[in-house]
Amino acid sequence: MSSLDEFALIRRLTEGKQSAAFQQASGVDKGIGDDAAVAYLAPGCQLVMTCDTMTESIHFQPNTMRDSDVGYKAMAAAISDIGAMGAIPRYALVALSIPQETPLHKLEAIYQGLYECANRWSVVIVGGDTTSCIGGLTLTVTVIGEVSEGQALLRSSAKTGDVLFATGELGCSAAGLDYLLQQALPFEQWPNIDKDSAEARLIAAHCRPEPQIEIGQLLQQSKVCGALNDVSDGLASEAWEIAQASGVGIDLIEDRIPIADELMAYAEKAEKDPLHYILYGGEDYKLIGTMQAEHAIEMQIKFREAGHSLYIIGYVNAEDSGVRLVQSSGYVVPIEKKGYNHFRKD
Amino acid sequence: MSSLDEFALIRRLTEGKQSAAFQQASGVDKGIGDDAAVAYLAPGCQLVMTCDTMTESIHFQPNTMRDSDVGYKAMAAAISDIGAMGAIPRYALVALSIPQETPLHKLEAIYQGLYECANRWSVVIVGGDTTSCIGGLTLTVTVIGEVSEGQALLRSSAKTGDVLFATGELGCSAAGLDYLLQQALPFEQWPNIDKDSAEARLIAAHCRPEPQIEIGQLLQQSKVCGALNDVSDGLASEAWEIAQASGVGIDLIEDRIPIADELMAYAEKAEKDPLHYILYGGEDYKLIGTMQAEHAIEMQIKFREAGHSLYIIGYVNAEDSGVRLVQSSGYVVPIEKKGYNHFRKD
Structure with a gap:
């Protein structure tokens, strides 16, 4: 050179x-x-x-x-x-x-x-x-x-009574990174793993994430979308950003959070909680956001027709309660505002 | 932190x-x-x-x-x-x-x-x-x-018969860098040199260059300016860029190139040719460009009225002769296309 x-x-x-x-x-x-x-x-x-x-x-x-x-x-x-x-x-x-x-x-x-x-x-x-x-x-x-003009979807537009949605399954990128770190092989030596295997799909999620431009457009044109964020630092961090910018609380419903098959398979093998990757992983580049509850079903149909998914995974409340998780057990637990932080020593 | x-x-x-x-x-x-x-x-x-x-x-x-x-x-x-x-x-x-x-x-x-x-x-x-x-x-x-719309001043707009101009004195930033490298003092130990000294003015040229936005505007609005470049890599390199993009030759006239007093003083002390800093130094962020010869004097007056300087330092010719220097002696010598290069070993 x-x-x-x-x-x-x-x-x-x-x-x-x-x-x-x-x-x-x-x-x-x-x-x-x-x-x-x-x-x-x-x-x-x-x-x-x-x-x-x-x-x-x-x-x-x-x-x-x-x-x-x-x-x-x-x-x-x-x-x-x-x-x-x-x-x-x-x-x-x-x-x-x-x-x-x-x-x-x-x-x-x-x-x-x-x-x-x-x-x-x-x-x-x-x-x-x-x-x-x-x-x-x-x-x-x-x-x-x-x-x-005036149509940008900001973090600060979440309103009490809105639902929280995700436009895809989260956590796969972080699980892919985990897998690669454990292999600890320079890429020239990556095994020729089956393209359809869980590991290959996790690696692809980490190395070749897909920005959801068409989905962002669909949401912007719908006029029923409030806040919007892409998931670069994990669901916890992104939900916190919306909650703080909008001055609302957000409750995530554990049972409603979709988990990709490949993430489930990997987490089982690794004996880890898939939710950990979803909440604190990041770099998925799916979108999360809020919309008026009464439009949720109609939007889910629109999404399905366009070949996309829209998961309703929580709701916005008026309280200054931060981000919480409504667990399958019924317990409501606070969710830390953390993701990857360049400047904090854990 | x-x-x-x-x-x-x-x-x-x-x-x-x-x-x-x-x-x-x-x-x-x-x-x-x-x-x-x-x-x-x-x-x-x-x-x-x-x-x-x-x-x-x-x-x-x-x-x-x-x-x-x-x-x-x-x-x-x-x-x-x-x-x-x-x-x-x-x-x-x-x-x-x-x-x-x-x-x-x-x-x-x-x-x-x-x-x-x-x-x-x-x-x-x-x-x-x-x-x-x-x-x-x-x-x-x-x-x-x-x-x-359509008014951007591109490198490729120089025409045969145009004059080449510079909007300020060049080479001071490179001389300032030379001075600082020779002192080799971390900035906390820089001497409190007299603000009006030649050295202080050279250091300022290197550390606090002034983008010439108002002058760029004046040139754009004049409608008589052809090509325009800012001097980030030295006069030689910038003149070459205009010559190549426009498919013309450019002759610089040594006697017409202005030399700042502080550069002259420094070059004498350092026993160096001030022209070396001007041609191959860079990071001056003055502008060089071309304009129709018949508008040069009128533009020089406009510039003086606005408190700026416009130096006519060369001309554009039709030949594929690259960039040359018409020396004070009358000799015409080719000028190398070089400036700081990140990827070349000299």
Whole structure:
């Protein structure tokens, strides 16, 4: 890699990955190759902006993610934040800092993953910055999207009497990470496990999460959705964010929380409580949110018709009671506000 | 710092730094504290997007920049890219990755610098991501701006017969870096040098560069400006970028290139050629660009009236001759396309 200069490197990593026709159709006037990118926003839309960083040894290791997964997941995480506003992701900027001795094929794999994810959700990569660094690789993806004026779905919109929903099964990503950490094999040595096995599905949940953009749209257009969050830090943390931002209490009903078959199978084998992964795992990138109770059934039907799932897993109450779990036994227990914390020592 | 959780840390670093009134007046609907930020773009405007990364030991060291300078300069560099499109910077996202043992006062100083720069150019910090990392601190600033539809000033717009201009004296930042590297003192031990000394002015040029947003605007509104670049990698590299993107040759006239008094004084003392800093230094964040020759004098008058400088330092020719220097002696010599390169070993 040291023989390539910076511009040649950027060209090698980005050229031809997204066609000029696609970029033009996506409203890009000037993409990679100038001081800044220039693009259009649809009339009547507001800007939606987010960024997400993944760092080596903290967010990923050679035994928990392949290089292409690192790119894919960084892009997916930022796209998911746009979806969690009920917005449409449009443009992305990629800032990659790499140790100077990084082999070119590693960079190419990261970019392959970045583009694979971006292309899947029709996001144009319009710029970025590629720098060297000491220490671990750092990847920051910024995504810019749009939402009809005043229609963004905020955390602060939960209301007493609303139900709490989840748009998919949670905890699989954390269980996948657990599995990979226990194998402790660099990815080149991952076993060729059966694609349909529970483990393979858990690994996919961890390495190739799917931002639910279409579902975010469905919720935004329904006009009955209140608060919305994507599950990046576990159900407990996300429910707490909604509760605090909205000034309400949230009760989760244990019996209503869906558990994926693969998570159940893995938890049984590992002799762990699947609920632990669901509450405190994270990086699932499914959505949780609130909606008026009277629209829940109608929305569940709409979701089923669109090929999606909508699980009603709790309700919003007026009390300042934080987040609680109504257990199968009938006991109501408080749920800690915790997920992965970068700056707290446990 | 380890006693603060992530949300408490973000609050501590960002809360109260930009008033709600300022944010609202700037079109921010939802700032820090949700999955993504939501804001307005002026009607008839296009989006302009860029990001810039600074990494420890590569872009800065404890003896070349204070913590607050790191924040200030990362913001300034990204804002400058927006200015170099003739656009107005509006919103910023800050991604900061820090070694886990970083003291809180260091983070506070970085954020103080980030906000100082953002406030000066009326940019609202609307979001970001704060993560831990192994190895050096990494700071990525994304800036999103706006420009009237179709009015962005691109690198590719230089035309034969245009003159090449610079909007300020170059090379001071590189000379400042040289001076600081030779002192090799951690910033706590920097001497209290006279604020008006040549050294102090060079240090300021390196640590507190000023993006020329007003000047970019003046050029964009003039309608006589062709190509435009900000000088982040030295005059040689920036002139080459314009030459290649526009398919023209550029000749720099040595006698016309302005040299700041402080650069001249420093270069004499250090027995170096000031032109070396100008051509191959960078991080000055002045603008260079092209305009139709017949408008040069009228624009110089406009610039003087607005309190700015416009130096005509070369011309654009039709030949595929790359970038050349017309020396004081009359000789014409080719200029290498080089600046700081992250991925090349010299």
